Amino acid sequence: PDSIRLAVVAGDGIGTEVVEQGLRVLDAALAGTDVTVQTTEFDLGARRWHATGETLSDADLASIREHDAILLGAIGDPSVPSGVLERGLLLKLRFSLDHYVNLRPSKLYQGVRSPLADPGEIDFVVVREGTEGPYTGNGGALRVGTPHEVATEVSVNTAFGIERVVRNAFERAQARPRKHLTLVHKHNVLVHAGHLWRRTVEAVNAEFPDVTTDYLHVDAATIFLTTKPSRFDVIVTDNLFGDIITDQAAAIIGGIGLAASANINPDREADGSFVAPSMFEPVHGSAPDIAGQGKADPTATVASVALLLDHLGFGEQSRAVEAAVAADLAERGDRVRSTAEVGGDLAARVAG
Amino acid sequence: PDSIRLAVVAGDGIGTEVVEQGLRVLDAALAGTDVTVQTTEFDLGARRWHATGETLSDADLASIREHDAILLGAIGDPSVPSGVLERGLLLKLRFSLDHYVNLRPSKLYQGVRSPLADPGEIDFVVVREGTEGPYTGNGGALRVGTPHEVATEVSVNTAFGIERVVRNAFERAQARPRKHLTLVHKHNVLVHAGHLWRRTVEAVNAEFPDVTTDYLHVDAATIFLTTKPSRFDVIVTDNLFGDIITDQAAAIIGGIGLAASANINPDREADGSFVAPSMFEPVHGSAPDIAGQGKADPTATVASVALLLDHLGFGEQSRAVEAAVAADLAERGDRVRSTAEVGGDLAARVAG
Ligand SMILES: CC(C)[C@H](C(=O)O)[C@@H](O)C(=O)O
Ligand SMILES: CC(C)[C@H](C(=O)O)[C@@H](O)C(=O)O
Numbered sequence: 220p221d222s223i224r225l226a227v228v229a230g231d232g233i234g235t236e237v238v239e240q241g242l243r244v245l246d247a248a249l250a251g252t253d254v255t256v257q258t259t260e261f262d263l264g265a266r267r268w269h270a271t272g273e274t275l276s277d278a279d280l281a282s283i284r285e286h287d288a289i290l291l292g293a294i295g296d297p298s299v300p301s302g303v304l305e306r307g308l309l310l311k312l313r314f315s316l317d318h319y320v321n322l323r324p325s326k327l328y329q330g331v332r333s334p335l336a337d338p339g340e341i342d343f344v345v346v347r348e349g350t351e352g353p354y355t356g357n358g359g360a361l362r363v364g365t366p367h368e369v370a371t372e373v374s375v376n377t378a379f380g381i382e383r384v385v386r387n388a389f390e391r392a393q394a395r396p397r398k399h400l401t402l403v404h405k406h407n408v409l410v411h412a413g414h415l416w417r418r419t420v421e422a423v424n425a426e427f428p429d430v431t432t433d434y435l436h437v438d439a440a441t442i443f444l445t446t447k448p449s450r451f452d453v454i455v456t457d458n459l460f461g462d463i464i465t466d467q468a469a470a471i472i473g474g475i476g477l478a479a480s481a482n483i484n485p486d487r488e489a490d491g492s493f494v495a496p497s498m499f500e501p502v503h504g505s506a507p508d509i510a511g512q513g514k515a516d517p518t519a520t521v522a523s524v525a526l527l528l529d530h531l532g533f534g535e536q537s538r539a540v541e542a543a544v545a546a547d548l549a550e551r552g553d554r555v556r557s558t559a560e561v562g563g564d565l566a567a568r569v570a571g
Numbered sequence: 572p573d574s575i576r577l578a579v580v581a582g583d584g585i586g587t588e589v590v591e592q593g594l595r596v597l598d599a600a601l602a603g604t605d606v607t608v609q610t611t612e613f614d615l616g617a618r619r620w621h622a623t624g625e626t627l628s629d630a631d632l633a634s635i636r637e638h639d640a641i642l643l644g645a646i647g648d649p650s651v652p653s654g655v656l657e658r659g660l661l662l663k664l665r666f667s668l669d670h671y672v673n674l675r676p677s678k679l680y681q682g683v684r685s686p687l688a689d690p691g692e693i694d695f696v697v698v699r700e701g702t703e704g705p706y707t708g709n710g711g712a713l714r715v716g717t718p719h720e721v722a723t724e725v726s727v728n729t730a731f732g733i734e735r736v737v738r739n740a741f742e743r744a745q746a747r748p749r750k751h752l753t754l755v756h757k758h759n760v761l762v763h764a765g766h767l768w769r770r771t772v773e774a775v776n777a778e779f780p781d782v783t784t785d786y787l788h789v790d791a792a793t794i795f796l797t798t799k800p801s802r803f804d805v806i807v808t809d810n811l812f813g814d815i816i817t818d819q820a821a822a823i824i825g826g827i828g829l830a831a832s833a834n835i836n837p838d839r840e841a842d843g844s845f846v847a848p849s850m851f852e853p854v855h856g857s858a859p860d861i862a863g864q865g866k867a868d869p870t871a872t873v874a875s876v877a878l879l880l881d882h883l884g885f886g887e888q889s890r891a892v893e894a895a896v897a898a899d900l901a902e903r904g905d906r907v908r909s910t911a912e913v914g915g916d917l918a919a920r921v922a923g
Contacts, residue, residue, distance in 0.1 A: 295759075302762040310760070334797050336688040353705075353726070353761060360763040364770075368730035370763035374705070378720035405811070407647075408662070409705060410654040411712040411722035418716075438818035441793065445686050445822035459757070463815060466790035470797035 222255045223531060226286040226496060228312075230264040232505025233515035233558075234292025240517035240562025241290055241524045244543070247566040248528060248536040259286065263308055264505075265296035274307030280315055288527050289498040292520065293505035306356060313349050316495040318482035319380065320387050321349035321458070322526065323465040323502065325448075330549035331473040335445065341472055343451035344395075346388040347461025349482055351380040352412075354458045374459070376412040381419045387485060388455035389427040399452035400432045403440045403460055416457065440464055444471060469502050476515075477548075478502035479522035483530060497530055499523040513557040518544060521565050543568035574607045575883060578638040578848060580664075582616040584857025585867035585910075586644025592869035592914025593642055593876045596895070599918040600880060600888040611638065615660055616857075617648035626659030632667055640879050641850040644872065645857035658708060665701050668847040670834035671732065672739050673701035673810070674878065675817040675854065677800075682901035683825040687797065693824055695803035696747075698740035699813025701834055703732040704764075706810045726811070728764040733771045739837060740807035741779040751804035752784045755792045755812055768809065792816055796823060821854050828867075829900075830854035831874035835882060849882055851875040865909040870896060873917050895920035 227242070229235040245256055261279060268274055283289060294309045313321070327333055327341035357373035392400040402420045406413025417434065424432055435443065437460045443450055444467050456464065469478035482498040501519030509515060522544050528537035543565050556564070579594070581587040597608055613631060620626055635641060646661050665673070679685055679693035709725035744752040754772045758765025769786065776784055787795065789812045795802055796819050808816065821830035834850040853871030861867060874896050880889035895917050908916070 301759045301765070305759040306762065332688075334688055336684075336686055353724075357723075358726070358761075358763050360767065362730075366730050366734075368767055370728045370767045371709075372705075372726040372728075372761045372764050374710070374724040374726070376722045376724075378714075378718050382718075405814075407653045407657040408811075408814075409710075409724045410658065411710050412724050413653070415712065415720055415722040438814050441815055441819035442822040442827065445797070445819060446826075459760075462757075462760075462790050463793055467793035467797060467819065470794040474798075475794065 221253065222257050223249075223288065224286040225256055225258045226283045226289040227258045227260045228263050228289060228294075229260065229292040230294045230505060231266070231296045232293055232507045232510035234264070234294070234505055236510070236513065236515050236558045237501060237517040237520040238290060238292040240558060240565070241520035243562050243566045244521045244540060244569055245524050245527070247569040248524070248540050249533070250570060252533075252536070254533075264294050264304060265299045268299055268304065274304060275311050280311075283312070284316070284495060286496045287493070288496050288531060290524070290527065291498055291500035293501065293503065295505045296507055310354060310356075312498060313482050316482075316498065317484045317486070318349045318498060319384050320481075320483040320485060321347035321461060322481040322483055323347060323461070323468065324479060324526075325465075325468040325472050327472045328477075328545050328548040330551055331477065333471055333473060335448070335471055338471060339447070339449035341448045343448070343454060343468070344391060345454045345456065345461055345465050345468060346384060346391060347456055347465060348380065348384045348458050350458075351376050352458035374409070374412055376415055376457070378415060378419065381416055382423065385416075385419050385423045385455055386426070388453055389423055389430055392430045392453040393427050395452055397452040398430045400430055401451060401454045402432065402434045403437050403454055403456040403464065404434070405437050405460070407436065412457070420455070437464065441467060444468060465502065475501075475503040475519065477518050477522070479519050479526055481523065481526040481530060497527075499527040499530075513559060515558050517558050517562050518548070518565075521562070539569050540565075573605065574609050575640065576638040577608055577610045578635045578641040579610045579612045580615050580641060580646075581612065581644040582646045582857060583618070583648045584645055584859045584862035586616070586646070586857055588862070588865065588867050588910045589853060589869040589872040590642060590644040592910060592917070593872035595914050595918045596873045596892060596921055597876050597879070599921040600876070600892050601885070602922060604888070606885075616646050616656060617651050620651055620656060626656060627663050632663075635664070636668070636847060638848045639845070640848050640883060642872075642876070642879065643850055643852035645853065645855065647857045648859055662706060662708075664850060665834050668834075668850065669836045669838070670701045670850060671736050672833075672835040672837060673699035673813060674833040674835055675699060675813070675820065676831060676878075677817075677820040677824050679824045680829075680897050680900040682903055683829065685823055685825055687800070687823055690823060691799070691801035693800045695800070695806060695820070696743060697806045697808065697813055697817050697820060698736060698743060699808055699817060700732065700736045700810045702810075703728050704810035726761070726764055728767055728809070730767060730771065733768055734775060737768075737771050737775045737807055738778070740805055741775055741782055744782045744805040745779050747804055749804040750782045752782055753803060753806045754784065754786045755789050755806055755808040755816065756786070757789050757812070759788065764809070772807070789816065793819060796820060817854065827853075827855040827871065829870050829874070831871050831878055833875065833878040833882060849879075851879040851882075865911060867910050869910050869914050870900070870917075873914070891921050892917075
């Protein structure tokens with residue numbers, strides 16, 4: 220494309236600050252090409268909700284759909300009741316745009332101190348299912364506020380939904396040197412969903428005979444993430460288990476300040492264009508305690524921009540951004556820099 | 572009581588080996604008293620299932636009920652389809668005997684190397700709900716084996732079930748020096764169940780005004796378990812989240828070879844006796860790869876015996892067993908001992 224139409228949802232707290240730097244690095248990465256970035260800013264999040272009561276209107280969603288990708292900062296503020304923005308905005312975007320591949324790479328970069336005593340080489344990718352499982356909003360409550368209250372949460376899992384994300388995970392595993400895929404679930408307890416996941420991995424494996432697979436219960440996965448994270452290459456897992464283990468994964472590579480993520484819908488129209496914009500966001504939250512102080516580390520957002528570039532076909536530019544992040548981290552040491560300084564340094568490295 | 576009627580379910584793999592040592596230490600702990608231990612062995616687990624197709628018969632369950640407590644080794648073998656023994660035996664015991672307090676202490680003992688670079692002081696207890704949540708076996712599957720398969724798992728949560736375990740967790744927090752309780756859930760996504768948990772903690776807190784509380788999403792909890800586990804005192808959480816974070820907790824204190832657990836029903840009859848026997852088991856599994864070799868570490872089982880003694884009112888004897896475990900770990904170093912040697916050393920320390 221000659222131009223990337225980018226929907227920008229800076230959101231709350233440090234969201235605005237880190238997104239600004241993400242855009243700066245994006246511009247730097249595309250400077251040598253004839254591609255320009257056309258941004259549309261969407262005022263979504265706590266401020267908008269307080270002002271209008273809206274989380275994500277149909278008009279906003281329709282307008283976001285007209286873009287090639289979404290860059291999201293962070294959503295959420297303690298002043299908004301829990302669940303309102305998560306379900307009304309963030310998850311609504313993921314579900315409406317059918318972001319079934321929630322991609323979360325974990326790499327321990329040189330120069331970054333892991334909280335693990337003996338981390339070894341950490342370089343794996345979690346492919347978290349993004350549109351099913353316990354995140355569907357199914358369930359409800361009965362006799363609320365009485366001693367007889369019953370609350371249910373229903374995890375909904377379909378062969379269709381699991382197969383497409385499993386296939387995507389196999390493709391990613393096949394493209395990596397180790398070609399190994401680990402399914403993480405809890406099929407000894409969640410037998411219906413778990414066995415569907417297991418059978419699906421076995422079936423799709425036939426299309427990728429060179430990919431080896433294994434299985435871990437989610438509880439055991441948290442142990443290996445502590446004692447031997449180098450064993451992981453690609454992990455495929457359910458929406459909730461993916462939520463949990465990717466935060467742990469972020470912790471062992473030095474913190475969620477460094478963890479990037481992509482909410483991807485990889486499906487394409489007949490003309491080769493994507494059926495919906497994918498969304499790129501740091502794993503961290505809005506961090507209201509440090510918002511507005513220029514202290515937030517924009518590295519996770521910049522790393523998410525690398526995922527965005529890769530998704531849109533700018534492989535070379537994506538690698539340049541990743542290399543800038545790696546180099547910056549390697550030389551970072553204990554220096555304290557502002558959000559803008561880190562962004563500026565990264566942009567300068569990308570520019571060359 | 573003059574005698575403890577103990578149901579022994581050694582189970583599969585290393586279960587038999589570690590339970591033998593647990594019983595040895597139990598005898599040693601009670602040697603100075605006039606209390607004897609009367610054991611009944613139950614042949615349950617993979618062998619029994621292969622031989623008879625039974626997991627837990629009504630007769631077995633009725634007979635187990637006539638005991639004061641259950642000591643369980645480990646259940647499970649790769650030759651049994653996933654879920655059969657978990658749901659038909661282990662969870663059936665927990666659910667039938669209404670073990671609503673699944674207690675899992677995590678303490679980093681002196682002499683034990685944590686995989687964390689800077690573990691700090693780790694000494695917390697997880698109170699995992701044991702009879703509800705996604706473990707109820709609710710849910711099912713439709714069009715199994717077709718591209719249209721739908722599998723659901725229903726998490727069922729009741730005010731009754733949550734309140735009793737939350738109250739128990741507050742009692743435990745109140746009895747500890749720091750008097751702090753952390754609720755772990757995911758109420759920004761699982762809003763029905765999550766808000767019920769949150770409201771219940773707030774309500775019960777009124778009965779324990781000297782206990783401070785806070786809240787963490789389960790994903791954030793995995794981060795703090797990596798970066799600052801010393802922040803935790805008592806954690807109360809849902810059945811599945813408890814399963815996940817207690818394995819991580821075991822990993823950071825040096826491995827599931829050391830992690831004890833108790834499945835407690837604290838309710839009593841009018842005469843002061845318990846309504847049902849509670850069950851004490853190491854967190855680790857049957858480890859078929861090292862079974863029968865005398866290599867398994869019985870420490871977690873012995874530590875579970877300490878929980879058993881405490882539950883039955885033998886506080887002094889419980890502390891003696893815990894002290895023996897602590898002393899043994901402090902002096903263990905890199906010595907390699909057999910299962911029986913470790914058990915013997917622990918029994919000797921307990922004996923005095
Ligand atoms: C904010 C919340 C809804 C979200 C999730 O649970 O997916 C977050 O934790 C994440 O991992 O992106
Ligand atoms: C074996 C399995 C059913 C069990 C559980 O999930 O509770 C185990 O992981 C545990 O933590 O005791």
